[in-house]
Amino acid sequence: xxxxxxxxxxxxxxxxxxxxxxxxxxxxxxxxxxxxxxxxxxxxxxxxxxxxxxxxxxxxxxxxxxxxxxxxxxxxxxxxxxxxxxxxxxxxxxxxxxxxxxxxxxxxxxxxxxxxxxxxxxxxxxxxxxxxxxxxxxxxxxxxxxxxxxxxxxxxxxxxxxxxxxxxxxxxxxxxxxxxxxxxxxxxxxxxxxxxxxxxxxxxxxxxxxxxxxxxxx
Amino acid sequence: xxxxxxxxxxxxxxxxxxxxxxxxxxxxxxxxxxxxxxxxxxxxxxxxxxxxxxxxxxxxxxxxxxxxxxxxxxxxxxxxxxxxxxxxxxxxxxxxxxxxxxxxxxxxxxxxxxxxxxxxxxxxxxxxxxxxxxxxxxxxxxxxxxxxxxxxxxxxxxxxxxxxxxxxxxxxxxxxxxxxxxxxxxxxxxxxxxxxxxxxxxxxxxxxxxxxxxxxxx
Numbered sequence: 001x002x003x004x005x006x007x008x009x010x011x012x013x014x015x016x017x018x019x020x021x022x023x024x025x026x027x028x029x030x031x032x033x034x035x036x037x038x039x040x041x042x043x044x045x046x047x048x049x050x051x052x053x054x055x056x057x058x059x060x061x062x063x064x065x066x067x068x069x070x071x072x073x074x075x076x077x078x079x080x081x082x083x084x085x086x087x088x089x090x091x092x093x094x095x096x097x098x099x100x101x102x103x104x105x106x107x108x109x110x111x112x113x114x115x116x117x118x119x120x121x122x123x124x125x126x127x128x129x130x131x132x133x134x135x136x137x138x139x140x141x142x143x144x145x146x147x148x149x150x151x152x153x154x155x156x157x158x159x160x161x162x163x164x165x166x167x168x169x170x171x172x173x174x175x176x177x178x179x180x181x182x183x184x185x186x187x188x189x190x191x192x193x194x195x196x197x198x199x200x201x202x203x204x205x206x207x208x209x210x211x212x213x214x215x216x217x218x
Numbered sequence: 219x220x221x222x223x224x225x226x227x228x229x230x231x232x233x234x235x236x237x238x239x240x241x242x243x244x245x246x247x248x249x250x251x252x253x254x255x256x257x258x259x260x261x262x263x264x265x266x267x268x269x270x271x272x273x274x275x276x277x278x279x280x281x282x283x284x285x286x287x288x289x290x291x292x293x294x295x296x297x298x299x300x301x302x303x304x305x306x307x308x309x310x311x312x313x314x315x316x317x318x319x320x321x322x323x324x325x326x327x328x329x330x331x332x333x334x335x336x337x338x339x340x341x342x343x344x345x346x347x348x349x350x351x352x353x354x355x356x357x358x359x360x361x362x363x364x365x366x367x368x369x370x371x372x373x374x375x376x377x378x379x380x381x382x383x384x385x386x387x388x389x390x391x392x393x394x395x396x397x398x399x400x401x402x403x404x405x406x407x408x409x410x411x412x413x414x415x416x417x418x419x420x421x422x423x424x425x426x427x428x429x430x431x432x433x434x435x436x
Contacts, residue, residue, distance in 0.1 A: 106349045107341060107359070118354035123325060131324045134352040136336035141325070 008041050009052065009197060018073060019083045021193070023049035023056075027210075028197055030101075036197050036210060037101035037176070039130060050078045051214050055195035057081060058217045059163075063190060066162050068155060070190040071182060086182025086189050089144055090124040091133070093152050095160045096176045100200055103176075106132065113175075117160075119153045124180075151188050152181050159190070167201055170216050175200040175207070226259050227270065227415060236291060237301045239411070241267035241274075245428075246415060248319075254415050254428060255319035255394070257348060268296045269432045273413035275299060276435045277381075281408060284380050286373060288408040289400060304400025304407050307362055308342040309351070311370050313378045314394045318418055321394075324350065331393075335378075337371045342398075369406050370399050377408070385419055388434050393418040393425070 001020060005012040009028065013020040026049075029035050029042035053075065060072035073082040096103055099114040121138055122130045139146050156179055167174045177199035180192040192198075196210030203212075219231040219238060227246065231238040244267075247253050247260035271293065278290035291300040314321055317332040339356055340348045357364050374397055385392045395417035398410035410416075414428030421430075 103355075106346065107351070107355070108343070108346060111359070114359070116355070116358045118352075118358055120352060120355070125326070128324065128326060132350050132352065133325070134336075134338060134350065137321075137325070137334070137338070140334045140336050141329070141332070 008039075010049075010193070014085075015082070017085060019071075019085055020076065020080055021053075021083060022080050023053045023193075025049045034209075035101065036200055036207075039126065048210065051211055052193060052195040052197055053079060053081055055210075055214060055217065056193040059194035060190070062166065063159060063162060063194070066158070068159060068162070068190060069187060071184070083191070084184060084189065086184040086191050088191065089148070089152075089181045089183065089188075091138065091143060091152075092122045092124055092130060092178045092180060093156050094120045094122065094176060094178045095156050096120065097160070097164065097173075098175050100175050119156050121149075121152075148181075148183075148188060152179075155179075155181075155188065155190065163199070167216070171203070172208070172216065173202045175202055226257075228267075228411070232303075233300070235303060237289075237303055238294065238298055239271075239301060240298050241271045241411075243267045252427075253319065254418055254425075257344065266428065269429055270411060270413040270415055271297060271299055273428075273432060273435060274411040277412035278408070280384065281377060281380060281412070284376070286377060286380070286408060287405060289402070301409070302402060302407065304402040304409050306409065307366070307370075307399045307401065309356065309361060309370075310340045310342055310348060310396045310398060311374050312338045312340065312394060312396045313374050314338065315378070315382065315391075316393050318393045337374050339367075339370075366399075366401075366406060370397075373397075373399075373406065373408065381417070385434075389421070390426070390434065391420045393420055 001013040001015050004014050009024055009026045011022045025044040026041045027043045027045055028038045030038035032042055057075050060070045063070055071084040071086050075081045096116045096118050099111045099116055104112055121133050123133045135149050138144050163174050179190050181188050182191040196213040201208045201213055219233045222232045223230040227242055227244050229240045243262040244259045245261045245263055246256045248256035250260055275293050278288045281288055289302040289304050293299045314334045314336050317329045317334055339351050341351045353367050356362050381392050397408050399406050400409040414431040419426045419431055
């Protein structure tokens with residue numbers, strides 16, 4: 001297997017027609033503080049990679065059950081899983097039920113937990129700090145077509161509904177989550193991972209830690 | 219007359235049903251360097267306020283001739299002009315013919331002068347650095363309605379066409395400009411100013427200084 005990408009929370013290997021993701025124990029944060037919405041590695045915790053893998057397998061399967069196409073194939077072991085190769089679209093597609101994290105850093109802390117129900121795009125570019133990007137710029141910079149933009153929003157809103165119902169039925173509230181998309185055979189697939197690292201979930205007004213979300217799905 | 223706003227480049231007084239703008243000699247820049255797209259005062263130049271006033275009177279009249287509604291009433295003297303009062307919408311509406319300025323700081327200098335033809339909104343909030351904001355957030359934060367968003371975009375594209383033709387007929391190229399909008403009697407008006415401070419114009423690959431744009435309209 002050939003290593004094709006060394007990431008903050010996972011390494012990606014190529015295996016013929018498939019990709020193998022190796023999930024690492026890195027903890028993400030913002031300015032040194034643990035935050036699932038953060039974009040820097042602030043440390044490591046044993047077992048964290050396995051947790052993310054379990055969550056990703058669980059949530060991708062949940063989406064597939066609801067007719068959403070993803071690139072997930074199967075778990076291999078405690079740390080590795082198999083995915084379909086797809087052409088990555090360099091965007092993070094964020095669904096915000098309520099205002100939190102980078103939305104508040106952008107528009108002011110006084111908006112904390114204000115109801116939004118919006119889809120936002122950020123350009124995946126660590127050096128530029130994953131800046132917000134609006135539909136027209138996405139299209140004119142050739143990142144995605146107008147049709148793909150609408151389709152990503154449609155799928156993201158559907159995923160939002162699925163996740164909201166899932167967490168509500170367990171007495172929890174999802175605040176925001178992000179998806180990534182890839183192209184395969186002219187279709188859009190949800191790719192990358194879906195885990196406690198890519199969503200914020202609250203219980204009694206507190207954001208759950210990544211491992212606490214695992215308890216919910218077990 | 220009552221002073222109601224002390225700004226970086228102008229002070230605004232209330233005079234019955236009207237506003238009186240007093241144009242100052244401040245020069246705007248970004249990180250200490252003169253830049254019409256900048257948001258900080260980096261110095262002053264004698265006569266600059268008068269130049270901006272002449273430009274604003276000229277461009278507002280040009281727009282009115284093309285059927286665009288603005289809040290401009292008349293020039294009073296070298297430094298002051300009269301405008302209609304309108305309820306200000308706290309957005310800057312930016313039209314980008316080509317990539318420049320804050321667009322490059324956001325998405326990378328390698329995109330310099332790439333063709334865009336897009337409308338962008340930023341939230342007018344100096345403390346937050348006038349952050350980019352996309353349509354759905356504008357609507358859900360209650361800043362403007364969906365109808366107003368579409369109407370601001372429609373007017374901005376029409377203004378883009380008018381300004382492009384104006385500068386092209388003089389051998390110049392407009393790179394970007396920004397508008398502000400206000401509500402009056404259920405209608406949207408173009409408000410604030412339109413001058414060398416709110417647009418970038420190029421000649422032979424060089425961005426013109428604010429005063430050089432004045433020469434074009436004289």
